[in-house]
Amino acid sequence: MADLRGGDLSRLRQLNSLTAIRALRRAGPLTLSALAERTGLSRPSMKEVTAELMELGWVEEVPPSSGTMGRPARRYRFRADSGHLVGVDIGGHNIRAALSDLDGEILAETRQPVSPDDPLEDRLAAVERAVSGCLALSRTTVEDLWTVAVGTIGVIDPEGRVVYSAAVPAWRDLDLAGELRELFPCQVLIENDSRLAAMAEHRRGVAKGARDVVFLHVGRRMGAGLIIGGKVHRGFGAASGEIVMLPEARWFHAPEHLNTCVSVPEGTPPEDAAGSTLSAARNGDPAALEAVERYVDDLAVGTAAMVLILDPEMVVLGGGFSRSADVLLEPLRRRLERSCMRMPELRASTLGDECVVVGAIDYAVGHLDDQLFTPDRGPLPVTR
Amino acid sequence: MADLRGGDLSRLRQLNSLTAIRALRRAGPLTLSALAERTGLSRPSMKEVTAELMELGWVEEVPPSSGTMGRPARRYRFRADSGHLVGVDIGGHNIRAALSDLDGEILAETRQPVSPDDPLEDRLAAVERAVSGCLALSRTTVEDLWTVAVGTIGVIDPEGRVVYSAAVPAWRDLDLAGELRELFPCQVLIENDSRLAAMAEHRRGVAKGARDVVFLHVGRRMGAGLIIGGKVHRGFGAASGEIVMLPEARWFHAPEHLNTCVSVPEGTPPEDAAGSTLSAARNGDPAALEAVERYVDDLAVGTAAMVLILDPEMVVLGGGFSRSADVLLEPLRRRLERSCMRMPELRASTLGDECVVVGAIDYAVGHLDDQLFTPDRGPLPVTR
DNA sequence: GCTAGTAATGAAGGGCTCCTTCGTAAGTCG
DNA sequence: CGACTTACGAAGGAGCCCTTCATTACTAGC
Structure with a gap:
């Protein structure tokens, strides 16, 4: 402009x-x-x-x-090795980190289990352990890091403060970017995890080359990430994709259909209930199939809203439940075909649990690209 | 890329x-x-x-x-006068045309009344009359036209074919761009009218300078136009903004609350019923106020969906009913504040009935800009 | 009406980046 | 070992932008 x-x-x-x-x-x-x-x-x-x-x-x-x-x-x-990038996925139960070269080629990965109720210091310590692990695995030092990109749940404002986070109590009102800058002497970027997952699918997953993509982050939590015009859409307050907040879209309570199904054996820990229902459905259990049907009915409402509003080229089913895409994809397609004017391509994510870390790496790469290709950025800097 | x-x-x-x-x-x-x-x-x-x-x-x-x-x-x-642009709004009851210079400065405007049931030839003839009127008013000839940009209801595919149009029967499956190219020996662009209205508000209306805007086209028909990243978002099949198709979003039947209100005097023609209810509400009629309340309740659901999905900087209330923005804006704001995570700015359109024509002009100007500033476009052409 | 001051004009000279052209170098193939 | 292929490197030329400086046109003040 x-x-x-x-x-x-x-x-x-x-x-x-x-x-x-x-x-x-x-x-x-x-x-x-x-x-x-x-x-x-x-x-x-x-x-x-x-x-x-x-x-x-x-x-x-x-x-x-x-x-x-x-x-x-x-x-x-x-010389992709003249610097390194780190991606971190700070989830409720796991902290994952990955280290890559400047091309986004992943050189090392680590994981640290945590609990959602851990206090802030423990989580930050786990982040540092995860990153140190990556550095050790690839014999790199923290000085070689150009960028640390972090994905986490919740709404994160443009300055890196956590504005809202339902799942992790310690996260509320936290200046996450500030805390992490204390740990890492380099550029720190924070982004919502659903959006990073969307980015990963767009840069190296099933949505490669698509211009407009709706990424469904379905699992115990529901979320969405949008790619518009080939770029991640954050929204003015970085709160895009939060359709789960609208009761009429029927996303918020959707997972309950899977959690409360009668096919779940007694004594199953609550976090495994949905997975159990999905497995039972795969094996043809009628009660489970019906629960899946009800789940997809709800999932389809919010999804159809996004499709009708944006008319994307593709919808990608990702997140924890996408492991059971074989059970979910066809019913979801049938429901969407009834609601949508133009049915977008519907695909399942292929990147699995590493989706968010990989997306964080891709985010860092994209940020590097942007910096390089911004006009009037001055002359190219010397590397090392 | x-x-x-x-x-x-x-x-x-x-x-x-x-x-x-x-x-x-x-x-x-x-x-x-x-x-x-x-x-x-x-x-x-x-x-x-x-x-x-x-x-x-x-x-x-x-x-x-x-x-x-x-x-x-x-x-x-x-030399903005070295060529001219024409914008046309082909609506159900009116065809409006405007002529501008290359800067989008409007030089002449005309209007031709039509009926929704008119056969195709009559509509096209009315379009030609409207444009000829503009040319005559400003002593220009059709040879000076660089671009004719047309806004109309319905879904128009990227090649200018009408894919879907509920309101105008003659419009179905029509190669509108082809028909208009027969009439005008210059570039012809076709776009959905809600999107053009959004564009007008973004370039010269209340949404000037905003990056992401949701434009609500509320009137006898409901529609929406999206500005994302400062550009009109069409969607992969040019079908963005069609949230009205989703029953759960409650847009489709929303206007009925205004049409069927008991405050409407008997004998009022159906197309004036909603306006009558809105006037009555302005004067404090309890039944009308209640109808408006129910209308806004429905309007807010689809709107909240768009806000939650996109997190826009601004929502603009436009279209026929925006004349009654004084009655609608506050209730809508209250409802949205309950549903949205981050409340966007909410404003009423100021461009009125000319919104779509002006948007068409702006679309043509934007297209010219794009053509000029596309890299590797070759040397600048000679004008005249 | 004349002089001083101000700001734009026009021409000259220099530097940088790219292009084309040509002879030379370093391999493979028969 | 000679012919062929492809890349390298140097030289010469053209285009575009910059800085500099004398000149020009107009205003302000006496």
């Missing part, structure tokens, strides 16, 4: 450098000629650009590939 | 030319120095750019402003 700045020669070079980086990130090691062709620049210009990028530490040479006709071309690659 | 093209010197010039055009469009006539300062270019470079733009017909010189110290500076302005 307010982009009224004209361009300089140096701006042009910057643009071309970034284009080269982008091409290298997307397509792995490339020769000078390949790079030149992709970017539309001439070889000599490309040569100069890569020389500069090598000097700054963004690009390095790799051994030429042999076996080709003619003189072997030098190959260059983006 | 797929922007992997590097930049040429000529690309730089193109970018700077476009930046100059943009600056001139935004801030009216400017001197060379002012332009240079705004764009960050040096004066000599700016001089060359404007010389080129004048040669191409995009910019012209205006008399210098006198009374300043020093040598009077030449002033340049964007």
